[in-house]
Amino acid sequence: MATIRKRGPYQWEVQIRRKGYPPQNKTFNTKAEADAWAAMTESEMARGVWISRGEAEDTTLEEALDRYENEILPGKKGAEPERSVIRTWRALKLAKRALASIRSTDVAAARDEWLKLYKPATILRRLAVLSHLFSIARKEWGMESLSNPVELVRKPQANNARTRRIAEVEQTTSESSDEADQGRGANEGELERIVATTGSTLLPSIIWLAVETAMRRGEIVDLRWEHVDLKRRVAHLPATKNGSARDVPLSTKAVATLQTLRDKRANRDARVTGRVFSIRSDAVTRAFERAVTRARKLYVDECREAQQRPDERFLTDLRFHDLRHEATSRLASIFPMHELTKITGHKDPRMLMRYYHPRAEDLAKRLG
Template identity: 60%
Template sequence: MASFRKRGDLQWQARIARKGYPAQVKTFNTKSEAEAWARDIERDMDRGGFISRVEAESTTLKACIDRYTREVSAQKRGYQKEIYLANIWSALPLASRFMSSIRSSDIASLRDDWLKTLKPATVLRRIAFISHVFTIARKEWRMESITNPVALIRKPQPNNARSRRLDDHALQSTKGIGANELDTVIAASQSDLLPTIVVLAIETAMRRGEIADMQWEHVDLKRRFVHLPETKNGSSRDVPLSPKAITVLERLQQSSGPVFNLRSDAITRAFDRARQRARKLYEVRCEEQGIESDKRFLMDLRFHDLRHEATSRLASIFPLHELTKITGHKDPRMLMRYYHPRAEDLALKLK
């Protein structure tokens, strides 16, 4: 049965104590509001459909984000990325509000503000993160009374599919730099390890993180494969090594430990620095020889484009069912996002 107690001059506290249910307590500005709330709670109890709102009404979004990073994000391979997203959400004024008070309109407003300056794919990642926080809170943290506000809003539609292939045309008119984009980046590298990493990426189609995590005990040069015990999709796989990949690994061969001892982001930074140096050198050579530079050459090349290039090359050797085992794609539709055959290569197959 509900009881009501006046707290000071401006507040009323309602309390419901019923056998078999946790005590329900909430404070209101007026007694009529407290009585209406109590009637709703008791009605749900009578019908057997009562769900406690205590946790959702007393836990802030930030508290849930902190718990999520400790219990959920810490178990993921992408832990650092999730910490970055968690920090973004925790810094928002919305984070100080209770979970029960957050509405879909709050998330939609943030979405619209972010889309003014950020790419749809970036906004979608932020929204997906907080959506899972709400899902876990509902399923595991006794907050069944809340709805997931992200489920009700329109999601940004990312348009980030890439079909970037390496430029393999020889740059005969610009002597003094590499013969193509890949050779040019390797030549401009000031790292002892980056050339080997680039060759492995283009020869194996391995992801950046998979290359960074390689261990010598998983590399079998005699049988020509590297074992990846843990990958992005949660499965292990064996990646065959080409003769060129074998050659570059033999130069580094050790008995145990990490092959490169580098973080994934360090690989990206080293590659981008080499790309920028190569582009500047290319422009200088063009100017010295009095020819116009190709504005597209090396301008938007990313390390991950090497996986696209490698997949497209391997597709001319292996059938689809074997290619998926090499690249680690469980869904052939995702694999097709990485396969970009050149029209001239396809034309050569026509009789």
């Protein structure tokens, strides 16, 4: 039987004691809420379907995020990007609420605010992390009563397919090619300009490896010297995004890049071991973005001095991951599809096609 008593002038306490179940205590602001909760709890106990909601009601989203970061994240390959997502959820007022009180309307409100500023793919990643947190809490943290509010939220349609290729030679719109060759930096492509303007000592080597090997950003920063065989021209990746190890063939330029880095390390250490690059994945992205911004500004200034109109596409809308697209498209002209999947690590050729973006003019040349 439930016992309801008044506590102070504004609160009502409910106590439920039933054989076979742990004692239940809960406080409400009104007697109507206390009666409703007591009736629901006793009914569930009588039907044998009662599940404790105590931990879900006492644990805030912020506390759950902290536990998720400490217990779940270390075992995930995409730990660093997810840590950034966790910080985003933790910064919301919603993080102060108990897990049991979070509804799909709360998640939908956050989604709508983010959609004003970010692309759908970013929102989908944030929703996926929250959804996994609720699943873990329900399955492994003893919060069986929790429902997953993300499951009922309408997901934005991701339209993030990209066909961005790297410009190898700067394009001009108002001058002939002979006149363009006389301009400053006329024979410099986008990557050369980015490398020239970066303040990072590591980014140039990372850029050339990315565009020569089609390795992912995380695979490059996790690369270790003991897995690099410059004589065989192979880099071994023991842990990749899709869970399978693979060997990546190294081009002449990739070998030269790694050899230069190894020679510099050998001058300091007798034995070259450990990570090739001492930098985090997110730091690579930030350094790349800063370098692109500086390179674009310098390019625009040069065009202004030469009284030329800047190409709107040159050094704009360029991301580090586009280097993997570029590398895949270049390698596709050398290797057949079944060999290319071994290099890029794609298990499904359909996924590989998202990274293969041949230029129409190159295809036209093959027609003769």
